[in-house]
Amino acid sequence: MADPAEFKAKQEDTKPIKLGTQEGRKWPIKEGFTPEVLQKMEELLPSKLNRIVATSLAGCIHCGMCSEACHYTQSIPEDKKLLPAYKADRFRKWYKYRYDWMAKVFPSFVGAQPLTKELAEEMYDKLWGGCTMCRRCTFNCPMGVDYGMLVRAARGIMCEAGRIPQHLQDTIDTHYNAGNNMAVPHDEFVETIEWIEEELQDEDGCENYTIPLDKRGAKYFLTLNPREPKYYPLTIQATAKVLNAAGVDFTISSRYWDLTNYAMFNGIDKDAKLFASWIFDEMKRLDCEYLLSGECGHGYRGLRWELPNWLGGVPFKITSVMELFARLIQEGRIKLDKSAWDGDVFTYHDSCNIARSGGVWEEPRTVITAAVNDFREMEHNRENSFCCGGGGGALAMPEFSPRRIAAGKIKADEIRATGATVVLQSCHNCTDQLKEICEHYKIHAKVMNLAELLSEAIVIA
């Protein structure tokens, strides 16, 4: 063996694969807000108050300008308690009780309240089940109150004290224990990718296309949402087809390939950092130039904007397939036949984490307008887009599903108004929510991601 580094890497590859932390962790979820849970929350509060959270808690002037910004209030106007400021006040009242000067003498004068079981229960209901952390209200708040940060802090406190929706925490525990949030075993994942590769090679003109696993030194390390190998393998096939057609040098890790990070939703930084560090280690092992996020809203934000902060910076570049696809089109590296989609009408839903919190909204439009003839914008689009209702981990909280579907009405109305037969998006949580609301509100439209759109229209040389 000539190259010691290569030898070491080979050795690492042949070590038994230990995904996750192998501890079989089960988060200790408590049944209710007992005095012990409340006491724990009291202890945790100071640790969650960074400058933005503290300013957001202290800075609300109760002007109500956020009232029309939220998809909950727009879709369920009869429930005034879904107003952003009301929801945040469930947390703010307690914060004021602890920290507001006036509250030390006249708590009720400033609306402060001690943390009681009743207040904590309302906080649980509103901040787990009544806010998707989409930040649309933040963009409409004159004071810049950051609901994403504020709600995440409140959730982190509740979660650490043991109060979190069971299924959401199970998703995070699964990620922790198995290395991906759907516990896809290593062998099964490898077999799935190999099978998808065969399927891809069966397509006309794609005989030489590959999905390289663990290819060291590839330019792009493509990460996936576990729903793809589990339920939507065709989206991996579609992505791989586009990348191959454009001659992109990419690879997928057989070990840590899950780009999701549901710890963004439960507010536990330690877990968020751990999941991010696995991807970071894979980037180092595979020695790629770019970390490439697949089509996943929170996953994209987690990798692109949060991972470097959790890990104190990274020595590689981070991008997404949405941006890469747009660049490939602009550089003329893929040819598209728009007529492949003739007869369909398209609209695009901007995932909150990709657009409003991620700054990516023109790239998807570059992709779409290159691939279809009939594209129509929804009334609110780009950074002004309404959340579909599936963000913030909402799909992993079945106890709040009726409210989640009800809150999707404004999005459903906007989709209907476009007359679209296909709703495009770049996020798996959005996919599931959009499918559910289209069915519930009787909109006859398919839901599809950008890779699927391109894969159909691409002209194979």
Place this chain on the structure above:
Amino acid sequence: MENTVSHALYILQEPVQYVCLLFMASLYAMKIYQLMKKPGPPEKAELKGDRYAGAVHSLANVLRPWGMESTRNHMYFYTEFVIFHIAVALTIGSTFLIPLTPWLMTPLVSKVIMVFMGLAFLIGLRRIYRRFTVPEIRIISSPDDYFAITLMTVFFGVGFVTMYLWIQGRPETGWMWIFFLMTTFFLLYVPFSKISHYVLYPFGRVMYGQIFGGRGVLNRNVRGN
């Protein structure tokens, strides 16, 4: 206009105000210190935009009503907001100008201030009514919210009459006493009330601007990668 007032009113208008102003400034300094002691979230990601430009853009948000849907769709509300806050600035300004540079308080200047005070008084009344009657506003309102807007509205009403009498050449009236007693009360009370939101305002806006400016969401001049 000469400021020929009794020694007692002079004491209220000057030394008392300075002491109270110092008190207010100290409390604000403490507030800011407490806030700055907290960790600011880091930004280690490769930026797509400009954090500094984002912060400036965000701070100037108040001058761009078209920038936010909530103001774009409610221009009347925004106009009220602008008039109200100009009146606040002018009223605070007049509490300095009256004792320190009364010659600057010409009838024209005084009339302009008076008009803003009058308008702000009417706007205040409408805001009180709104807080009581609009269900979504009522459920988020605390006594502090009602008290703050009522106090401001009364202050503008008193200021309006005071200014009118000032223009008539009457610098020392019962109204002037009430006006300065209220000013004194404000200086002592505001750090404890929601009215102190203006101290937090630049922090909230700058942090928002830095995050979303850096991500290329605000004032887009996006670098690709």
